[in-house]
Amino acid sequence: MDEKGKETLKSQHGIPVGDNQNSTTAGHSGPTLLEDVYLIEKLAHFDRERIPERIVHAKGAGAFGYFEATRDMAGYTKAKFLRNIGKKTPLFVRFSTVAGEKGSADTVRDPRGFAVKFYTEDGNYDLVMNNTPVFFIRDGMKFPDFIHSQKKNPRTNVRDPDMAWDFWSHSPESLHQVTILFSDRGIPKDYRHMNGYSGHTFKWVNNRGEAVWVKYHFKTDQRVQNLSVEDALRIAGEDPDYHTKDLFESIERGEYPSWTVYVQIMPYEEAWTYKFNPFDITKVWPHSDYPLQEIGKLVLNRNPDNYFAEVEQSAFSPANVVPGIEFSPDKMLQARIFAYADTDRYRLGVNYTLIPVNSPKNTPVNNYYRDGFMRVDDNGKWSVNYEPNSFSGPVEDVSGKRIKYGVNGFADSLPYEKHSEDNDYIQAGNLYRMLSGEEKTRLIDNIANDLKNVKPDIVKRQLAHFYKADKDYGTRIAAELGVRDFGM
Ligand code: HEM
Incomplete structure (x- = not known):
């Protein structure tokens, strides 16, 4: 506090800052001196204000x-x-x-x-x-590829409908979510x-x-x-x-x-x-x-x-x-x-x-993890940092054990086992049929407006998916795009 009772400005180290407007220079018009430690600290901190944004869900x-x-x-x-x-x-x-x-x-x-x-x-x-x-895919193996296709084109740095629809048209399991995305709920x-x-x-x-x-x-x-x-x-x-x-x-x-x-x-x-x-x-x-x-x-x-x-x-x-x-x-x-x-x-x-x-x-954190960048708590103070120990360190809690469950088969890179109605089109078609007339029209307009900018071979592949979900769904989008033959 100063003599008027106002909070005073301090550096990161708690040192009073004498001047926050003028940097220290050699004379009025001379170069800035390295000894202006506050200027350097202020700029260096500012230079590091941004952290990586989330790879998805950034906003x-x-x-x-x-x-x-x-x-x-x-x-x-x-x-x-x-x-x-x-x-x-x-x-x-x-x-x-x-x-x-x-x-x-x-x-x-x-x-x-x-x-x-x-x-x-x-x-x-x-x-x-x-x-x-x-969701658009059913196996985490496809997630990085899926996200690449939805984000910006690596060359132009612009969103690219060819990339998005190319991925979807090669991944028919996405059809249900694509239908939701282009509906009013999108x-x-x-x-x-x-x-x-x-x-x-x-x-x-x-x-x-x-x-x-x-x-x-x-x-x-x-x-x-x-x-x-x-x-x-x-x-x-x-x-x-x-x-x-x-x-x-x-x-x-x-x-x-x-x-x-x-x-x-x-x-x-x-x-x-x-x-x-x-x-x-x-x-x-x-x-x-x-x-x-x-x-x-x-x-x-x-x-x-x-x-x-x-x-x-x-x-x-x-x-x-x-x-x-x-x-x-x-x-x-x-x-x-x-x-x-x-x-x-x-x-x-x-x-x-x-x-x-x-x-x-609502619970204390007790474990033997220590150190690492930005360890800003007391780092477990003097308490024992290994287990088992004879110094009253925290012990296992049986309530945290999960139940056992059976597995069968051979380890392999495998899709899900198919049940009788496992198919990429049934639920997308059901959703389409549930929509009112106006909702269907808006869905079709939204999809056609996006597909207008997509390469013809990708459009044809995707139209076949809409058609397989519901004949009317595929035919109406094709008609709006003026595509006659998409192999159905
Ligand atoms: C294998 C598939 C997926 C992977 C690898 C994945 C990966 C990620 C990653 C790396 C982030 C950024 C997290 C961060 O920076 O803190 C993220 C955020 C998020 N993901 Fe996923 N994701 C997947 C699927 C999904 C699915 C299926 C959902 C929803 C059902 C979902 C919902 C979210 C949400 C809501 C966020 C934002 C979290 C926040 O607000 O910080 N993700 N995802």
Whole structure:
């Protein structure tokens, strides 16, 4: 403080800064002196302000809130935050677009990310979801290629519809998600007016060691609302941070967005005999077979105080599951279990869980990890740093052990085992047929407008997929593009 009681400016080392306007030079017009250590520190810090943006989902917005259990799920899972009606668990959510860079416009046609970090008493549980219940591919092996095809052309640095449709036309399993993407839901009104879906199947395990399969659905209480193509284009130009602003301002106004949380539950043994492979993330489970069961409410009621500290530095991972929740053999989920912590060690550093938004809030962290870049806590002080030990170090907790499960077959590079209705076209066709006349017309216009700029051989290959899903679907897009012969 100075004599008037004002905060005074200090360097990174706490040293008072005498002049923050003029650098130290040799005379009025002489060169700048190396001994102006404050100038050097200030520039050097500024030079390092940017960290790598997320390889996908780079543009996003986040908020804090809570989950409230509205049903006791103890019969199905021992996860503590899902038991005891009325129990509240604090959480952080980050919404995002997928393909664009950190500075890209919010109102683009793209899936949206919906990542939730529950700060449970058994550690952080992350549900890293999208606003669509399915995904473009079913094996993590294809993810880097898929993303390359959606991002910018390596030569022109411009988004390239040839690349996007080339990949999709060679990957017919993408058809279901492509249909959703080009439907009205491809451009949500904002982050408050969209749903979240785990897409993946997870295993829930109760206290008796019994397991079921679940998929999560977060349904917006604000109602799903979307933007028209015209509004989205206009807003992208006028107000590229429209969704980011909407989330922040609604919470500031006290209009707290909320979602009702449901699960679909499949008995464990049914997975092997169900009509299609239930672990395939390109498919939804029909609600008629597995109805939605309400389990709770998610409410967002607090904005971050600092975007970089709390949103940009947040790190989610599908590998973060708590006792009572385990993995399924979904091949995409299995790949994601590796990818997220790996990218976060690169993006934020090995001690990224010490960043407050990422550290558990309702349980201490006890382990033997030590050191590493940016170890900014007490690094375990003088406590023992190896195990086993005879110095009262933390010991294993049997509640963290997952249940055993059987596997069969030979290790090999293999697609999923086919069930009777495993096919890339049935669910995409069903979705098309469910749309109203106007929705179908908009879907067809949206697709045709994009395909207009795509090479003819790619268009023909893709038209065949639409046709196989539904004759009308393929024929109408072909007619709009003026393509007569696409081999069907
Ligand atoms: C094998 C397939 C996938 C891989 C390898 C993968 C990889 C990644 C990576 C590396 C990031 C950046 C994370 C960061 O920098 O912190 C990310 C972000 C994200 N991914 Fe995936 N992803 C895959 C599939 C999916 C699927 C299927 C979904 C949704 C169901 C999804 C939802 C998200 C979300 C919501 C984010 C943003 C998280 C945040 O807000 O920080 N991803 N993904």
